[in-house]
Amino acid sequence: MDDRLAAALAALPAALAAHIVLSAAALALAMLVALPLAVRAARRPRLRALALGLAGTVQTVPALALLALFYPLLLAASALTRPLGLTLPALGFLPSLLALALFAILPMLRNAVEGLIGLDPAVLEAADAVGMTRAQRLRLVELPLAAPVVMAGIRTAAVWTIGTATLATTVGQTCLGNLIFTGLQTEDWVGVLVGCLAAALLAIVVDALLALVQHGLSPLRPARLALAGGTLALGTAAALAALAPASNTTNRIGAKNFGEQFILAALIRDRLAATGAQAQIRSGLGSAVAFRALAASDIDVYVDYSGTLWTNVLARTDTPPPAVLRAQLTKALAAKPGIRVLGPLGFENAYALAMRRDRATQFGIRSIADLARAAPGLTLGADLEFLGRPEWRGIAQAYHLRFARSRAYSPTFMYRALADGSVDVISAFSSDGRIASQDLIVLADPAHAIPSYDALILISPARAHDARLAAALSPLIGRIPVERMRAANLMVDRDANKLTPDAAARWLDPAQRR
Amino acid sequence: MTAAIAFAGVHKSFAGTPVLHDLSLAIAPGSFTALVGASGSGKTTTLRLVNRLIDPDGGTVHVGGDAVDALPAPMLRRRIGYVFQGIGLFPHLTVAENIGITPRLLGWDKPRIAARIAELLGLVALPADYAPRLPAALSGGERQRVGLARALAAAPRLMLMDEPMGALDPVTRDTLGRDYQALHQSLGLTTLMVTHDIQEALLLADRIIVMSAGRIVADATPRALLAGPAPPQAAALIAVAARQSAAIAALGQSAADG
Numbered sequence: 201m202d203d204r205l206a207a208a209l210a211a212l213p214a215a216l217a218a219h220i221v222l223s224a225a226a227l228a229l230a231m232l233v234a235l236p237l238a239v240r241a242a243r244r245p246r247l248r249a250l251a252l253g254l255a256g257t258v259q260t261v262p263a264l265a266l267l268a269l270f271y272p273l274l275l276a277a278s279a280l281t282r283p284l285g286l287t288l289p290a291l292g293f294l295p296s297l298l299a300l301a302l303f304a305i306l307p308m309l310r311n312a313v314e315g316l317i318g319l320d321p322a323v324l325e326a327a328d329a330v331g332m333t334r335a336q337r338l339r340l341v342e343l344p345l346a347a348p349v350v351m352a353g354i355r356t357a358a359v360w361t362i363g364t365a366t367l368a369t370t371v372g373q374t375c376l377g378n379l380i381f382t383g384l385q386t387e388d389w390v391g392v393l394v395g396c397l398a399a400a401l402l403a404i405v406v407d408a409l410l411a412l413v414q415h416g417l418s419p420l421r422p423a424r425l426a427l428a429g430g431t432l433a434l435g436t437a438a439a440l441a442a443l444a445p446a447s448n449t450t451n452r453i454g455a456k457n458f459g460e461q462f463i464l465a466a467l468i469r470d471r472l473a474a475t476g477a478q479a480q481i482r483s484g485l486g487s488a489v490a491f492r493a494l495a496a497s498d499i500d501v502y503v504d505y506s507g508t509l510w511t512n513v514l515a516r517t518d519t520p521p522p523a524v525l526r527a528q529l530t531k532a533l534a535a536k537p538g539i540r541v542l543g544p545l546g547f548e549n550a551y552a553l554a555m556r557r558d559r560a561t562q563f564g565i566r567s568i569a570d571l572a573r574a575a576p577g578l579t580l581g582a583d584l585e586f587l588g589r590p591e592w593r594g595i596a597q598a599y600h601l602r603f604a605r606s607r608a609y610s611p612t613f614m615y616r617a618l619a620d621g622s623v624d625v626i627s628a629f630s631s632d633g634r635i636a637s638q639d640l641i642v643l644a645d646p647a648h649a650i651p652s653y654d655a656l657i658l659i660s661p662a663r664a665h666d667a668r669l670a671a672a673l674s675p676l677i678g679r680i681p682v683e684r685m686r687a688a689n690l691m692v693d694r695d696a697n698k699l700t701p702d703a704a705a706r707w708l709d710p711a712q713r714r
Numbered sequence: 715m716t717a718a719i720a721f722a723g724v725h726k727s728f729a730g731t732p733v734l735h736d737l738s739l740a741i742a743p744g745s746f747t748a749l750v751g752a753s754g755s756g757k758t759t760t761l762r763l764v765n766r767l768i769d770p771d772g773g774t775v776h777v778g779g780d781a782v783d784a785l786p787a788p789m790l791r792r793r794i795g796y797v798f799q800g801i802g803l804f805p806h807l808t809v810a811e812n813i814g815i816t817p818r819l820l821g822w823d824k825p826r827i828a829a830r831i832a833e834l835l836g837l838v839a840l841p842a843d844y845a846p847r848l849p850a851a852l853s854g855g856e857r858q859r860v861g862l863a864r865a866l867a868a869a870p871r872l873m874l875m876d877e878p879m880g881a882l883d884p885v886t887r888d889t890l891g892r893d894y895q896a897l898h899q900s901l902g903l904t905t906l907m908v909t910h911d912i913q914e915a916l917l918l919a920d921r922i923i924v925m926s927a928g929r930i931v932a933d934a935t936p937r938a939l940l941a942g943p944a945p946p947q948a949a950a951l952i953a954v955a956a957r958q959s960a961a962i963a964a965l966g967q968s969a970a971d972g
Binding site for chain 2: 320321324331332336340345419
């Protein structure tokens, strides 16, 4: 417990600083777009209808989906701008910034337009009649009078942006969401709570400061404005300063969204730190996102599984022996897009179908072939990716599998659902410690429909020839047997006496073993 | 002598509906002219053409011998006082800041503006300690006095007034009307005032122009207008004023008799 709190608090400053910088940048960008647009839209009814309609439409897209959409959009944009010598990072800060700013525009635009068109026409007539130019009228009369309503919109946007920025974790941007998402995957509720409380507290403080700005605007109270504005600027500057040293010459390590990946990312970070290199983890990435981020050199290194790349990236449906598969994969990735497969860690984390021992015995199921007979009466629980992956189509086709129902869960809750009988079969991972601890049966694959899944260290094209990076990570190759990985996974996933991924990584590190 | 205001062959339509037909008119410097007529007669449009709150479709408007579009509209307006029924005081500015706005736009220095504000508060009979107040703290009559001071701040030679006393109670209206008439005299202003109240026009102005459906139907001194003969549209207005005055006089007589 104390260990988890300590780990969460240790991760907090960096996450908070990145969260503040991201939110502030998104709000600033949204203001730069929304406020000048509002001034024009207030004078032109047709532009007003168009702008508010567009912003309203954006608002109906779920925030998570909008973040996810910016990834392929930026990849495409980057492909267009590359001939000009400009590469856009498709992962991390830029997509998060754009998605959050796009969302923040609506409340700002709507309030600013309402504030401006709601002004007393007599006051505007007087402004013209005393001899103000358009710009003077805006500066001396319209903006000061509309300021409280405009500020109310900015406050709404700020609170909303700080909350939604936690989702930026999913596109590889460090933020308070890292604590929340990592905590959710490893059932570390202390981490989740620390992340949520920090985000809530930040939103409350920023809202209070913006309220002070609002009340300092009309009538004008310069002392209040200076106090609130100064505090906001100082906080952002402090967050920026805290981030600055970590942002250059840092190795970026990718991690997908489950415990084993968090542990391996921490292990890689520790190995790099041991050689004096800086490293930063981008966790919670989907499989496809992680791979494409590596291919685009948005991350430098991560661990993926041979079978996953074989089926998903190379689109192969055959299942050759593990060593052959690995050799072909290494060659193919080196050719295009130039990714270096440093080598296997020594364990396999295969997709497997697993059942509770009592249920399997009850139906007399030992292999997937047995399962196929009983499947029309059973429910499949899958992780969020499995049903969309070619492996599943391969298995289903090879065994003519058809379930009564299938449900998707985040991995932690999938095991829960199997334990409480909500589902009968799950898409498990062979290195998962819970297979042993929950006494599950892994079903045999007599038709060899599932390829091998050796865990491989992959290095991005940009760093493929970086000898220092390779030297730092080479000691891990072949040094992590499946028993140890399973034990480390269980340390993070179990309910009692839970460890953090960082602590499990230290336990797993071959260099720490005598 | 150059006319303070000169209209020549001015046309104006709104959304295809003509509101002014071939208007030609000269206003002499130092005169106090009232534009009267029913709603929609074109009197407010005529007034707003002078400081270019409206631009004509055809014809020309000159102020002090210069075409109104010779300068950008804001420059023209800083030289013309404008007072209207809506008053339009800036609610976020103090009384002093409201009065000082046109001098500020003209780039006067601060001491000169401060001195001018103090002078104007006296001129429109407002206490000096009103300067730091916000408009919301004033009565309707006081607000229109601030509006008048604001219009006079940059010492314009020409004042445009659109129903300036329209929203005030009769006593305030009478006092403010007579106070303004005195200012008009003492400052040597040229005043063009729109009103639908013929009595107000008769009592304040030295020239009355009656408009109907976008045309001038009568143009005379109050005395000449009362003496008649007047065209039908003007006669009806004057008859109302005369009948009301007679009725009130008769009522006063009978009260004194009784």
